[in-house]
Amino acid sequence: MKKLRRLTALTFSIILAFSLSACKSSSPEGAGSASEGGSHVVYRTLDEIKAAGTINIGVFSDKNPFGFVDENGEYQGYDVYFANRIGADLGVNVNFVSTEAANRIEYLQTGKVDVILANFTVTEERAEEVDFALPYMKVALGVVSPAANTITTLDNWKDEDAMIVISGTTAETYLTKNYPNITLQKYDTYANAKNALENGNAVAWANDNTEVIAFALQNHGYTVGIPSLGSQDTIAPAVSKGNSTLLDWINEEIKRLGDEQFFHANYEATLVDTYGSDYEDSLVVEGGVVNQ
Incomplete structure (x- = not known):
């Protein structure tokens, strides 16, 4: 009987220990953390990234020419060009996360990536959840539509028409707030949004003007009837809230790169074939300094 009680107690202890272990956070080994707004944010510090030898950078995989996967399965684009330079200057490999x-x-908050370089427009709402570094690009919203039915204003929108947006973008936020009468057709990926416009599922697509201008230039029969909608904003890298060591390094990196006109070189390497030279100075930000 005593042996049975000891065996039962031992079994209970093993089960309890296993349960407690399973309840622990699954944060990456050695990662830092912070509590923001009641949520637990996971991140790796600059030293931890260097020690690991790899930095995880989130980019788009379907947003040509900013972040996309080419026919050889390689990441390319304006954001990718910048990401590769970050890795080189840090002395680590870059692991691209779509x-x-x-x-x-x-x-960012779950530690899946260390940095986001995915055309991330800086807004006050987003800045409450992530830390933005200095900007490297300027952007506004724009609207593209078929040339046969070009949308040049949103003020006389027809109730039966729908506008395509990408979920989680500033276009969605702006239209919801300023044009609540417009029916939004929301998609999670840029590829699906493009297909929807091409298939005639909606009369227009609102997104960053850089994206819709690129779409119109690359696809015959479409026009950007509204090239600038709302305010002029900036695009910047983002890190997890509280990850000050990585944020400080990226800010200094952007300043250093500005001294060599890196982002103009980036534009020439990745964007000029799409936009030509006319848009270069209106889009590029060097050294984190926005010139009006």
Whole structure:
């Protein structure tokens, strides 16, 4: 009987220990953390990234020419060009993580990526959940539509028409707030949004003007009837809230790169074939300094 009691107690102890272990956070080994707004944010510090020898950078995989996967399965584009330079200057390998607009914040907060470089427009709401570095690009919203039915204003929108947006983008936020009468047709990926416009599922697509201008230039029969909608904003790298060591390093990196006109060189290497030279100075930000 005593042996049975001892065996029962031992079994209970093993089960309890296993249960407690299973309840622990599954944070990456050695990662830092912070509590923001009641949620637990996971991140790796600069030293931990260097020690690991790899930095995880979230980019788009379907947003040509900013972040996309080419026919050889390689990541390319303006954001990717910048990401590769970050890795080189840090002395680590870059692990590209494909992200969508709606999960950029989540990927940072859960430690899935160390940095987001995915055309991330700086807003006050987002800055409450992530830490933005200095900007490297300027952007506004724009609207593209078929040339046969070009949308040049949103003020006389027809009730039966729908506008395509990407979930989690500033276009969705702006239209919901300023044009609540417009029916939004929401998609998670840029590829699906493009297909929807091409298939005539909606009369127009609102997104960053850089994206819709690129779409119109690359696809015959489409026009950007509204090239600038709302305010002029900036695009910047983002890190997890509280990850000050990585944030400080990226800010200094952007300043250093500005001294060599890196982002103009980036534009020439990745964007000029799409936009030509006319848009270069209106889009590029060097050294984190926005010139009006």
